[in-house]
Amino acid sequence: MPYYMPLNPPEDEDDTVVNIIYPLESPIVCDFDWEMDDYEDFADEKVKDEVLPEDEKEKFKQFLKEKVRERKLELKEAKEARKKTIDDMDPKTKEAFENIQFYKFYPVKTPDTPDVSNVKARYINRYYRNAHHLILRWLQVWVEMEVVLHEEDAKDWVYKGEGAANLILSYTGSSPSMLGKVLRVQKILKDKGQPTPNCILFSSYEELLWGEIPELLESVKNDSLSQAYATHVMSQHLGASHVDGGVLVHVSKNFLELVEKNVLSSRPAWRVNASTIDAGADSALLISDHSLFSGNPTDSNCIAVEIKAKCGFLPSSEYISKENAIKKQVTRYKMHQHFKFHLGEISKISNYDPLDLFSGSKERIHMAIKAFFSTPQNNFRIFANGSIVFGGMGGGADSVHPNETEKCLEDLSKVTGLQISDFIELLSEAIYESGVLSKLLATQKLDDHDIEGAIHLYYNIISQPCLSQKIVRDFLISATAKDCSLMISFQPRRSGSTDSEYDSIFLGSVNQIYDYKAYFIDLDVKPLDKMVHYFELDQKIVSFYTKNGETEGDIDVDSPKVGDSGTSGDIKIQLQH
Ligand SMILES: O=P(O)(O)O[C@@H]1[C@@H](OP(=O)(O)O)[C@H](OP(=O)(O)O)[C@H](O)[C@H](OP(=O)(O)O)[C@H]1OP(=O)(O)O
Ligand SMILES: Nc1ncnc2c1ncn2[C@@H]1O[C@H](COP(=O)(O)OP(=O)(O)OP(=O)(O)O)[C@@H](O)[C@H]1O
Numbered sequence: 001m002p003y004y005m006p007l008n009p010p011e012d013e014d015d016t017v018v019n020i021i022y023p024l025e026s027p028i029v030c031d032f033d034w035e036m037d038d039y040e041d042f043a044d045e046k047v048k049d050e051v052l053p054e055d056e057k058e059k060f061k062q063f064l065k066e067k068v069r070e071r072k073l074e075l076k077e078a079k080e081a082r083k084k085t086i087d088d089m090d091p092k093t094k095e096a097f098e099n100i101q102f103y104k105f106y107p108v109k110t111p112d113t114p115d116v117s118n119v120k121a122r123y124i125n126r127y128y129r130n131a132h133h134l135i136l137r138w139l140q141v142w143v144e145m146e147v148v149l150h151e152e153d154a155k156d157w158v159y160k161g162e163g164a165a166n167l168i169l170s171y172t173g174s175s176p177s178m179l180g181k182v183l184r185v186q187k188i189l190k191d192k193g194q195p196t197p198n199c200i201l202f203s204s205y206e207e208l209l210w211g212e213i214p215e216l217l218e219s220v221k222n223d224s225l226s227q228a229y230a231t232h233v234m235s236q237h238l239g240a241s242h243v244d245g246g247v248l249v250h251v252s253k254n255f256l257e258l259v260e261k262n263v264l265s266s267r268p269a270w271r272v273n274a275s276t277i278d279a280g281a282d283s284a285l286l287i288s289d290h291s292l293f294s295g296n297p298t299d300s301n302c303i304a305v306e307i308k309a310k311c312g313f314l315p316s317s318e319y320i321s322k323e324n325a326i327k328k329q330v331t332r333y334k335m336h337q338h339f340k341f342h343l344g345e346i347s348k349i350s351n352y353d354p355l356d357l358f359s360g361s362k363e364r365i366h367m368a369i370k371a372f373f374s375t376p377q378n379n380f381r382i383f384a385n386g387s388i389v390f391g392g393m394g395g396g397a398d399s400v401h402p403n404e405t406e407k408c409l410e411d412l413s414k415v416t417g418l419q420i421s422d423f424i425e426l427l428s429e430a431i432y433e434s435g436v437l438s439k440l441l442a443t444q445k446l447d448d449h450d451i452e453g454a455i456h457l458y459y460n461i462i463s464q465p466c467l468s469q470k471i472v473r474d475f476l477i478s479a480t481a482k483d484c485s486l487m488i489s490f491q492p493r494r495s496g497s498t499d500s501e502y503d504s505i506f507l508g509s510v511n512q513i514y515d516y517k518a519y520f521i522d523l524d525v526k527p528l529d530k531m532v533h534y535f536e537l538d539q540k541i542v543s544f545y546t547k548n549g550e551t552e553g554d555i556d557v558d559s560p561k562v563g564d565s566g567t568s569g570d571i572k573i574q575l576q577h
Helices: 039-048 054-088 091-098 151-156 204-209 214-222 225-238 253-266 269-274 322-328 332-343 362-374 402-416 420-434 436-444 450-463 469-483 528-548
Strands: 017-022 028-033 103-106 123-125 133-136 157-162 166-171 181-189 247-251 275-277 283-288 303-307 380-384 387-390 485-492 503-507 512-521
Touching: 017 054, 017 450, 028 039, 028 054, 028 450, 039 054, 151 157, 151 253, 157 181, 157 253, 166 253, 181 247, 204 450, 204 469, 204 528, 214 225, 225 436, 225 469, 253 275, 269 275, 322 332, 322 528, 332 528, 362 420, 380 402, 387 402, 402 420, 420 436, 420 485, 420 503, 420 512, 436 469, 436 485, 450 469, 450 528, 469 528
Parallel strands: 103 133
Antiparallel strands: 017 028, 157 166, 166 181, 181 275, 181 283, 247 283, 303 380, 303 485, 380 387, 485 512, 503 512
């Protein structure tokens, strides 16, 4: 019940505590209770503890007052918004909420489960408050997993792509229920020293952090965290119509082992060295193949574009230290490119600027797409009828060698029937008209403290669990939004048909209407203990850029030009409609 709207205010509306991070060389991280604490005494205490210089006291008090004022305003607005929603509620809905009954289930003791009969409590959480009924019975919530994939099914699944955490298989068999689907199977890293990319179990801190979303905690038991996080967290921010949680299916060990063997030769060598399919998993996610428009590879004439947009804003957090002030002027993406080039992870600095893609300006979106064509790296792929025709498979920072770009452009035009300039026009119109990136940007901006602020709250959580959770939770949601991909699929509308349930773009240059759909993929929860990695990587990237600037790997002027009248831009090829 993610949208449960209690008629009585949740407890935090009476909360008088505000989380403080006061920016100093060593920031002061504390909680201030405006009912219990006195500004003067509070500041004196900090001076006495030698965390606040005496001459900073007045400024600190002003800072506290400002934070208290902001928090009170926030609470007042939340209260008014609640009141308005309740006032506007139709009487039937209101009656349903008034009569709602909560049942809290506890497991009975079995040889494998602990006896919890003495620790039962009616309390659920601060929204639901107390349960009306307590039931001591094991409630096993099974996700519908009617499908089981066995060894003999392995031949129907081929390699589609992979990231650091998952390997994606396309279905090539004839079962109608699987047609147009991909299977997302978990991988495990060979080097146990690397930070774990995927979170399938929760630590006790994570249980606290995400505890307000019961479906998430429940999903861990069912091995369906990835599905639950997409559905119950990310879709609230990105819009349910752009998120597909998929369905969990059982997979046998033999199925996974055979698939691992079958796809080995299609996988990039560096991915094979880094990770392997987790043959111990007993389920995998079955999701619609969003590189297909109709779900059927044979009848769709579909072109799809995958964009890993990365972080689309410059941080302005007050917690960013003076030495790292460059972060407020140069994008994380650009600085990371220089660092990756230095490490030999990419052969060329990308021309792509995320600020262009997220700008909301048609011209700048155009520029971003042109940059993707010259340096796609792992940020840009194009699929025709589900098969990749531009960009590299298997993710990775430098998945396409620049020399291959020209050839890819020719292939692309052959299958789409569009000149590259028309294709860029179609894609930028869809990005501009759909507004789908503005939701993504707002979700990324949940990170308003920057890692330099959030890291202190992370340490807070692991030293005295229960404080400062929202900021870290928002940081992790934002991290998912900075790393996910957007998949937009297009299908030319048949001539003669006028109405359609889809959004569409009219491409004047070819006199054709294209229907399109947009989905976000890779919406997994980031592990809480990755916070330290985030902080360390951030410091490395910024310090490298601050010391070295743009001296290495500057943008190559000889890269293929796209979208202008000229060679590649005029290539033309046919996609039947
Ligand atoms: O830190 P970044 O920006 O390099 O992002 C990582 C990505 O690198 P990129 O720079 O996009 O090539 C990285 O992508 P690749 O493996 O390089 O294709 C992963 O997406 C990684 O996420 P996770 O560990 O699989 O959950 C990403 O890690 P998160 O930071 O999203 O946790
Ligand atoms: N539903 C889907 N439809 C079509 N293609 C998909 C789908 N899901 C994933 N893919 C393809 O598989 C690739 C890898 O998938 P995904 O990004 O989910 O892996 P990951 O390991 O979670 O990534 P990361 O490295 O970001 O953690 C994607 O880049 C995309 O090309």
